[in-house]
Amino acid sequence: xxxxxxxxxxxxxxRPIEKTTxxxxxxxxxxxxxxAFGMYxxxxxxxxxxDVTGLNVPVYWGVYITNFVFFIGISHxxxxxxxxxxxxxxxxxxxxxxxxxxxxxxxLFFGVGCVLLDLGRPDRALNVLMHPNFRSPLLWxxxxxxxxxxxxxxxxxxxxxxxxxxxxxxxxxxxxxxxLLALGWTGTERQKHxxxxxxxxxxxxxxxxxxxxxxxxxxxFAMTVQPMWHSTIFGPYFVVGAIFSGIAAIIIAMAVIRxxxxxxxxxKPIHFNNLGILLLVMALLxxxxxxxxxxxxxxxxxxxxxxxxxxxVGGEFSWYFWIMVVACFIVPLVLLGNGRTRGAVWGTVAAxxxxxIGMWLExxxxxxxxxxxxxxxxxxxxxxxxxxxxSLLAGFIAMFIFLYAVFTKLFPIISIWEIQxxxxxxxxxxxxxxxxxxxxASAPLEPAASGSSD
Amino acid sequence: MARWAMVVDLxxxxxxxxxxxxxxxxxxxxxxxxxxxxxxxxxxxxxxxAFHEGEHGTRPGLRFVPLPCMHCDxxxxxxxxxxQATQIDREGLVAQVYPRCxxxxxxxxxxxxxxxxxxxxxxxxxxxxxxxxxPDVSIRPKGVVEKCTFCHHRLQRARDEARAERRELQEGxxxxxxxxxxxxxALAFGDLDDPRSEVSRLGESPRAFRLMExxxxxxxxxxxxxxxxxxxx
Numbered sequence: 001x002x003x004x005x006x007x008x009x010x011x012x013x014x015r016p017i018e019k020t021t022x023x024x025x026x027x028x029x030x031x032x033x034x035x036a037f038g039m040y041x042x043x044x045x046x047x048x049x050x051d052v053t054g055l056n057v058p059v060y061w062g063v064y065i066t067n068f069v070f071f072i073g074i075s076h077x078x079x080x081x082x083x084x085x086x087x088x089x090x091x092x093x094x095x096x097x098x099x100x101x102x103x104x105x106x107x108l109f110f111g112v113g114c115v116l117l118d119l120g121r122p123d124r125a126l127n128v129l130m131h132p133n134f135r136s137p138l139l140w141x142x143x144x145x146x147x148x149x150x151x152x153x154x155x156x157x158x159x160x161x162x163x164x165x166x167x168x169x170x171x172x173x174x175x176x177x178x179x180l181l182a183l184g185w186t187g188t189e190r191q192k193h194x195x196x197x198x199x200x201x202x203x204x205x206x207x208x209x210x211x212x213x214x215x216x217x218x219x220x221f222a223m224t225v226q227p228m229w230h231s232t233i234f235g236p237y238f239v240v241g242a243i244f245s246g247i248a249a250i251i252i253a254m255a256v257i258r259x260x261x262x263x264x265x266x267x268k269p270i271h272f273n274n275l276g277i278l279l280l281v282m283a284l285l286x287x288x289x290x291x292x293x294x295x296x297x298x299x300x301x302x303x304x305x306x307x308x309x310x311x312x313v314g315g316e317f318s319w320y321f322w323i324m325v326v327a328c329f330i331v332p333l334v335l336l337g338n339g340r341t342r343g344a345v346w347g348t349v350a351a352x353x354x355x356x357i358g359m360w361l362e363x364x365x366x367x368x369x370x371x372x373x374x375x376x377x378x379x380x381x382x383x384x385x386x387x388x389x390x391s392l393l394a395g396f397i398a399m400f401i402f403l404y405a406v407f408t409k410l411f412p413i414i415s416i417w418e419i420q421x422x423x424x425x426x427x428x429x430x431x432x433x434x435x436x437x438x439x440x441a442s443a444p445l446e447p448a449a450s451g452s453s454d
Numbered sequence: 455m456a457r458w459a460m461v462v463d464l465x466x467x468x469x470x471x472x473x474x475x476x477x478x479x480x481x482x483x484x485x486x487x488x489x490x491x492x493x494x495x496x497x498x499x500x501x502x503x504a505f506h507e508g509e510h511g512t513r514p515g516l517r518f519v520p521l522p523c524m525h526c527d528x529x530x531x532x533x534x535x536x537x538q539a540t541q542i543d544r545e546g547l548v549a550q551v552y553p554r555c556x557x558x559x560x561x562x563x564x565x566x567x568x569x570x571x572x573x574x575x576x577x578x579x580x581x582x583x584x585x586x587x588x589p590d591v592s593i594r595p596k597g598v599v600e601k602c603t604f605c606h607h608r609l610q611r612a613r614d615e616a617r618a619e620r621r622e623l624q625e626g627x628x629x630x631x632x633x634x635x636x637x638x639x640a641l642a643f644g645d646l647d648d649p650r651s652e653v654s655r656l657g658e659s660p661r662a663f664r665l666m667e668x669x670x671x672x673x674x675x676x677x678x679x680x681x682x683x684x685x686x687x
């Protein structure tokens with residue numbers, strides 16, 4: 001059996017797996033403490049039920065549902081962006097696809113977890129499978145998220161196979177684990193062909209699935225007749241918001257990996273710059289959708305809609321609203337619109353952190369204000385989330401980071417074989433592709449130029 | 455098949471809230487106490503809503519409207535339930551299946567009338583009330599949604615009695631507790647599919663209207679009010 005090759009200069013990509021520093025363990029310890037705090041909150045809630053939350057009548061949904069929409073949004077980071085970059089033959093994708101895909105798979109579990117947390121009777125969650133009502137948008141959610149989770153797990157796993165084979169051949173100690181997962185990969189031409197076909201097929205499949213997932217999440221709200229939920233643009237609005245917060249999550253993850261594992265040779269400022277441009281485009285799209293949504297509501301001035309509109313723009317939610325506008329639009333516009341701050345890694349990362357905060361507020365502002373102003377007058381109490389709700393958000397984030405860190409210790413977080421493939425073939429491919437764009441008089445086509453149609 | 459409906463005559467209603475109390479007792483609705491009320495979590499299947507009237511200087515005042523579940527013919531709540539724990543039955547009653555409800559509260563958020571209630575904690579009653587619970591109505595556990603049933607246990611009882619007496623169910627055999635209690639005679643109840651029933655007759659009145667008809671929910675609670683309806687709905 002041919003030993004899977006690893007070029008010496010790529011040894012840095014395996015270092016996180018080989019060496020674990022004391023700092024790493026300390027970090028895991030901190031994550032564990034936060035997670036334990038979340039668990040404490042959860043046990044509290046299991047014992048006393050949703051009584052421990054700050055929810056009430058009519059604000060039946062709060063931070064848990066906000067987190068659900070937020071996490072499912074983040075999940076659009078990986079699979080969707082990676083699939084689009086793969087299909088468009090964007091060569092700069094190579095070091096970032098895996099780091100992105102892992103986010104999707106992991107964060108989806110937490111999205112689903114948020115819904116389970118929100119149930120008054122989590123012990124009966126399986127009723128969703130035993131007595132499904134397919135007229136309910138929540139059932140559409142269950143369906144599309146399950147499909148998405150399956151597809152994005154396969155999509156993460158396929159490009160991992162050749163790298164797992166490298167690990168299998170390098171670490172006899174963990175051999176059984178990697179041999180099991182490598183599925184007998186030896187790197188033959190036939191295997192490569194099958195793998196490439198499968199990856200390409202999955203890349204095409206996951207795009208509509210990913211779009212459907214966040215569309216359906218928006219429909220949970222839009223299908224009701226509640227003011228400022230019942231909107232036809234909610235589907236695309238949510239998808240745009242999801243990709244927006246997703247790209248920001250990739251950028252943050254990349255910056256951390258780059259810093260902690262010293263991967264500056266692979267994750268270069270140009271990658272941050274390119275993702276920064278994508279983030280800027282999404283910021284503009286997000287603003288466009290938000291503006292369109294609010295202007296239509298304002299101009300129509302239906303009283304039940306205006307009550308909610310005013311609570312956001314000038315009422316008790318106005319602080320959140322204006323912070324959201326600054327965090328989701330002004331900050332990215334300034335930091336990413338300027339080539340110098342965008343090109344510097346810190347500028348793109350700062351914009352991404354701002355976007356994450358803004359997008360969480362955006363989700364909160366969709367869920368809570370519409371509920372807090374029912375059409376019929378009701379003596380209601382303002383919703384303020386309890387410590388349990390915050391502890392579970394903190395616990396989920398800590399657990400997500402923990403699992404992500406564990407992944408980097410088991411598998412290369414940058415795809416080794418794809419980096420090698422890029423090094424060997426990318427320049428030739430791109431040259432041929434560019435030549436194929438040119439008029440034939442100035443640059444005669446080489447017969448080998450084929451395959452790329454973009 | 456009957457189609458049960460309620461008529462609320464706002465011109466007769468004195469806002470005494472006897473219906474609210476009767477409902478609470480009849481249906482074993484726990485009086486959650488001041489603390490829960492302050493949190494905005496008191497449960498009431500039938501509540502009195504205060505509408506402000508004549509805001510622009512004409513004749514300012516409050517108008518009270520008893521608000522049970524509307525038992526819509528096209529209920530927004532039943533559609534969205536992921537586990538079919540709330541359904542509209544053949545006689546138009548919107549029912550809640552407590553043992554199946556997973557407590558996701560999608561129905562409570564989808565209902566434009568905010569008449570669905572959630573059990574934030576297990577129900578409890580002060581000592582003297584514990585022996586007075588109705589044996590006909592099941593007690594809802596923590597974590598599920600509950601709502602006005604138009605006292606459908608009374609329908610079951612009325613039907614059993616009619617069967618025992620070998621006769622058809624008659625108008626007036628089945629009345630929810632609120633209707634039976636109302637001292638002002640402001641509430642009527644009956645079969646909307648029977649053109650001779652009191653509710654059908656009152657429903658034809660020029661005073662008749664329903665709440666948020668424009669949403670297409672087709673409520674089966676009909677309100678009667680003289681003159682211009684002041685509430686902004």
